[in-house]
Amino acid sequence: MTVTSPADAGPVEQAPAGLVHAAVLCGDPDEVARRTEEHVRTALAADETVEVVLDRRGVRAFRDALGDDAERVAFPAPASLVPSGVLPHLDPLDGGVVVGRVCADDPGPDGSLAEDTLTLLLADHRLTVLCVYDPDDPVERARALRHHAWLLTAEGLRRNPDFRAPSATSPVPAGLLGSSVATLSVPDGAALAGLRHQVAVVAREAGLDPERAEAIVLAAHEAMLFASGADLRSDLLPGEHMLDVRVTPAAVVTECRGTPPSGTPLVPVEDPRFLHLRRFCDHATVHADREERLVRVLTGTTR
Amino acid sequence: MTVDAGPRPDTGSPRAHLLQVADTDHAQRVGTAAWLDRELAFGAKVFYKGWLGDAGRVEKHWIAGPESSRRTREALRSGQLEFLDFPELIARCEQGGDGLTAGLHRLQVEELERALGEGWPSVAMTQESSRRECADDAEIAEFGRQEGGYDALAARAPLRILCQLTTSVENERHVFESLGVHHRHVADVGWRAELDDERWALHGDLDAHVAQRFGGALAGALREKSTGADLQLDLSDVGFVDVACAQLLVLAARAEPECRRIVLHDPPRLLKRLLDVLGRPASIVVVDGDRP
Numbered sequence A: 001m002t003v004t005s006p007a008d009a010g011p012v013e014q015a016p017a018g019l020v021h022a023a024v025l026c027g028d029p030d031e032v033a034r035r036t037e038e039h040v041r042t043a044l045a046a047d048e049t050v051e052v053v054l055d056r057r058g059v060r061a062f063r064d065a066l067g068d069d070a071e072r073v074a075f076p077a078p079a080s081l082v083p084s085g086v087l088p089h090l091d092p093l094d095g096g097v098v099v100g101r102v103c104a105d106d107p108g109p110d111g112s113l114a115e116d117t118l119t120l121l122l123a124d125h126r127l128t129v130l131c132v133y134d135p136d137d138p139v140e141r142a143r144a145l146r147h148h149a150w151l152l153t154a155e156g157l158r159r160n161p162d163f164r165a166p167s168a169t170s171p172v173p174a175g176l177l178g179s180s181v182a183t184l185s186v187p188d189g190a191a192l193a194g195l196r197h198q199v200a201v202v203a204r205e206a207g208l209d210p211e212r213a214e215a216i217v218l219a220a221h222e223a224m225l226f227a228s229g230a231d232l233r234s235d236l237l238p239g240e241h242m243l244d245v246r247v248t249p250a251a252v253v254t255e256c257r258g259t260p261p262s263g264t265p266l267v268p269v270e271d272p273r274f275l276h277l278r279r280f281c282d283h284a285t286v287h288a289d290r291e292e293r294l295v296r297v298l299t300g301t302t303r
Numbered sequence B: 001m002t003v004d005a006g007p008r009p010d011t012g013s014p015r016a017h018l019l020q021v022a023d024t025d026h027a028q029r030v031g032t033a034a035w036l037d038r039e040l041a042f043g044a045k046v047f048y049k050g051w052l053g054d055a056g057r058v059e060k061h062w063i064a065g066p067e068s069s070r071r072t073r074e075a076l077r078s079g080q081l082e083f084l085d086f087p088e089l090i091a092r093c094e095q096g097g098d099g100l101t102a103g104l105h106r107l108q109v110e111e112l113e114r115a116l117g118e119g120w121p122s123v124a125m126t127q128e129s130s131r132r133e134c135a136d137d138a139e140i141a142e143f144g145r146q147e148g149g150y151d152a153l154a155a156r157a158p159l160r161i162l163c164q165l166t167t168s169v170e171n172e173r174h175v176f177e178s179l180g181v182h183h184r185h186v187a188d189v190g191w192r193a194e195l196d197d198e199r200w201a202l203h204g205d206l207d208a209h210v211a212q213r214f215g216g217a218l219a220g221a222l223r224e225k226s227t228g229a230d231l232q233l234d235l236s237d238v239g240f241v242d243v244a245c246a247q248l249l250v251l252a253a254r255a256e257p258e259c260r261r262i263v264l265h266d267p268p269r270l271l272k273r274l275l276d277v278l279g280r281p282a283s284i285v286v287v288d289g290d291r292p
Helices: A029-043 A056-072 A083-090 A108-122 A140-148 A190-203 A209-226 A274-281 B025-041 B070-078 B086-094 B100-117 B135-158 B172-181 B208-224 B242-253 B269-278
Strands: A020-025 A050-053 A097-100 A128-133 A148-150 A157-159 A178-184 A239-245 A251-258 A284-288 A294-302 B017-022 B043-050 B081-085 B121-126 B160-164 B184-189 B191-196 B199-206 B231-241 B261-266 B286-287
Touching: A020 A029, A020 A108, A020 A140, A029 A050, A029 A056, A029 A097, A029 A128, A029 A148, A050 A056, A056 A209, A083 A128, A108 A140, A108 A284, A108 A294, A128 A140, A190 A209, A190 A239, A190 A251, A209 A239, A209 A274, A209 A294, A209 B231, A209 B242, A209 B269, A239 B199, A274 A284, A274 B269, B017 B025, B017 B135, B017 B172, B025 B043, B025 B070, B025 B121, B025 B160, B043 B086, B043 B100, B043 B191, B070 B081, B081 B086, B086 B100, B100 B135, B135 B160, B135 B172, B160 B172, B172 B208, B191 B208, B199 B208, B208 B242, B231 B269, B242 B261, B242 B269, B242 B286
Parallel strands: A020 A128, A020 A148, A050 A097, A097 A128, B017 B160, B017 B184, B043 B081, B043 B121, B121 B160, B199 B231, B231 B261, B261 B286
Antiparallel strands: A148 A157, A178 A239, A239 A251, A251 A294, A284 A294, B184 B191, B191 B199
């Protein structure tokens, strides 16, 4: 058995209010059950959903650890879930804990992409996702450290210093979010009306009800302003802003990529404009590339 | 691109005095060319005040070239359209020695009476973006008095006025104040405003791109109301309002005295949600029922 933590992991911290997306670097099923038990019991006490998506040994370890409480835990078969199905599976959950190895078990790129997608699109969700990875497998270990903002160690939750936020310059994984149905460039601020119209058409065709369609149009509009650093007095810069609209069976997602004018400080996500944005869509996340040259804002609403 | 495509306003109506806002010279010319052509087609005598620049010749101005209509070029030759260079306009206005504003009013009256005396059925006046600094309150007040002179004339004579505002050549304060002075009838990029029957009707989309201009017009509309009178805002033809413009409404309402309300008639559904999110003050009242 190997139980490891990166030597320079930060101190034990309280979980944030939104998504806790943590890697559990542990190859022993009994230790996995012990390490996650506190989170599981807290969720059960709050009458929230708990799902454990592990193989037979993993399930047995949880049943042993939880005793009678295991009856209130769902144990879906690992084969019932693939990485591309993780987002729509987790999206409806409001609170709770999910423990699994769905992404770790996929040796292809979909596993990594699914982890990034969770980080981006479920950032506002009050949900704890504990991803079990084998620390003795160098590929799994590297993937766990790269894609998880948190580590669940034997001592508790720690920030993961090796975490790398998904690159703003890489496209959103089409396999998970669906291919882009409209890529719209924004030549100037006055063209925003045309852009909104096109988003509205896509949202209507996706079958969103009128109120949700209005919300996604507003979210896309505000995201574009946000991504470009535009305020009331600065227009968008020509040719440096793109908006992709993607439709999946579960959601309509807009991805805005913009380059704020040189010298413009990036707007923190605590900015009131961003908080407003979150009121009108189910998901809103923003991040910049390491050089802070490009900002990407993702907004989404379920269908 | 700004083109006032509405029906020709009745004389005496607040809509007879229009501010046309455009971001670029080209967009301004497109809208102005359409307005000129319509006025000339209705047989109006047109007085055009603009900048000739160093060339000093109207033949070099865009209204004498292919950007204007054939009717406009012919009117320039026949005298139905008269052009006055801004430097000459200022010189003439200052001849009386009683100040620029008084001189401007005198010139406008002279032009109007001369045209009507010559038998023209109506008169139209337009002027290009004035590039006024609007550096202090005194200059802004004078600006308001000059524009008020147009309103006084339009109320008693068959006169239509087009004021051109090109945002790329004016400073922010000029743009803001100009929208305030002209709030009764504005045609801007993507939205317009008209004052009809004491109801300020907005049309189109209000977004961050025009938020500053919308804010100026809103400030002007509120400034004009006497203390205690509500501002009636007809939003039944507004398709979209973003956070920036909704915020302006909220801030304006909070800045008003308690006795005055901003009454929103038939706002878009999303605006109502936005206002709730932003914390709608009690002085913003929503009235539904007129939207078709």
